[in-house]
Amino acid sequence: AALARDLGRAAQARLRIALNADSLDTWAIPALARTDFLYDIAIEDESVSDRRLRDGDVTAAITSRAQPVQGCDAVPLGVMRYIATCSPAFRDRHFADGLTEDALTKAPMLDYSGKDVLQRRWLADLNGRPLSPPTHHLPSTHGFVEAARCGLGWGLNPLPLVAALLESGELVAMAPDRPRDVPLYWQVRSITAPAIRPLTRALRRAAGEALLPMP
Numbered sequence: 001a002a003l004a005r006d007l008g009r010a011a012q013a014r015l016r017i018a019l020n021a022d023s024l025d026t027w028a029i030p031a032l033a034r035t036d037f038l039y040d041i042a043i044e045d046e047s048v049s050d051r052r053l054r055d056g057d058v059t060a061a062i063t064s065r066a067q068p069v070q071g072c073d074a075v076p077l078g079v080m081r082y083i084a085t086c087s088p089a090f091r092d093r094h095f096a097d098g099l100t101e102d103a104l105t106k107a108p109m110l111d112y113s114g115k116d117v118l119q120r121r122w123l124a125d126l127n128g129r130p131l132s133p134p135t136h137h138l139p140s141t142h143g144f145v146e147a148a149r150c151g152l153g154w155g156l157n158p159l160p161l162v163a164a165l166l167e168s169g170e171l172v173a174m175a176p177d178r179p180r181d182v183p184l185y186w187q188v189r190s191i192t193a194p195a196i197r198p199l200t201r202a203l204r205r206a207a208g209e210a211l212l213p214m215p
Contacts, residue, residue, distance in 0.1 A: 014038040015196060018053075018061035020046040021112065022080060022158045023184065025141040027210035028062070031202040045115040046184060053187055060188035060196065062203075073193050075186040075200060078211025082182065084122060084174040085162055086154035091172055094154075099174060101127050109133045110144055110155030118156050122180050145171075156180055160210060183214060 015037050019028055024043065032039060042058060049061040053069045068074040086094075094107035104127065109119055114137075123131045136153045138144060144155050145162055149170050157171075159179070165171040186203055188196060 012036060012038045013195070014040060015060070015199070016040040016042065016058045018042045018044040018049040018058045018063075020044065020049065020062055020184075021139075021141045023062050026080075026158055026160050027206050028203065031199070031206035034202040034205075035199050037196070037199060045113065045117075046182065047117055048115050050187065053189070059192050060186065060199075063185055063187050064182055065187070066183065066185055069187055071190055072187045073190050075188070075204065076214050077184040077186055077204065077207035078213060079215070080182045080184055081159040081212055082118060082122075082156040082180040083159055083162060083166070083176075084119075084154060084156050084178070084180075085148050085166070085171045086174055087149055087151040088169065088172050090148075090151040090154060091174070093151075095174070099126065101131065105131050105133055107133060108153035109135050110147055110153040111135045111137050112141075112144065113137065113139050118180060118182070122156055122178070126175065126178060181212070184211065 017039065019041055021043050042052060044052060044061070046062055046064040049063045050065045050069050052058045053061050053072055066074060095103050097103065104123060111119060120130060136147065138147055141161070145157050147153060148155055148157060149165060154174060162171055166173060184207070186200060188200060
């Protein structure tokens with residue numbers, strides 16, 4: 001594409017990248033819109049998206065892994081904060097006696113996909129051991145929020161998506177003092193990094209406005 005531009009011909013480079021759904025639905029799209037690339041976006045959980053880089057399936061990915069994949073550069077973006085949320089009626093029905101192990105084992109939980117480990121890690125940290133509650137599989141970021149609001153189950157939601165609902169009381173924070181912070185990195189193949197630098201700059205700018213700073 002760069003050669004075509006140098007020759008005076010119109011051309012857009014197509015990039016295949018892996019983004020986690022929460023970033024895509026909260027802050028990443030405005031960054032993509034600031035560039036002139038064409039995108040083929042693979043939706044992948046940030047905890048496993050580095051596998052797509054290893055397999056050569058994508059040119060770059062948002063991942064929670066700080067260690068660069070071989071042949072890649074890792075750029076820190078920021079921290080996405082998640083809050084365990086549910087509706088007030090769901091809380092009254094399932095957690096009247098608090099977040100006991102018995103209650104958390106029985107209350108329906110929302111799970112984005114089989115690769116989503118966010119809720120289970122939060123449960124393990126909260127209780128000191130893994131739990132296996134009944135689970136709804138719901139691969140939709142906004143669906144997660146709506147399902148929690150309607151009382152279908154509880155789940156961890158990105159703070160930017162639920163802040164207004166928490167303020168209005170439509171959702172409640174199950175453990176306000178126990179957020180789950182997920183650091184995010186932009187990993188890009190070193191050989192391609194100079195050519196897609198405009199995208200990297202746009203993502204860093206958008207992440208700086210939307211995410212918490214790295215610790």
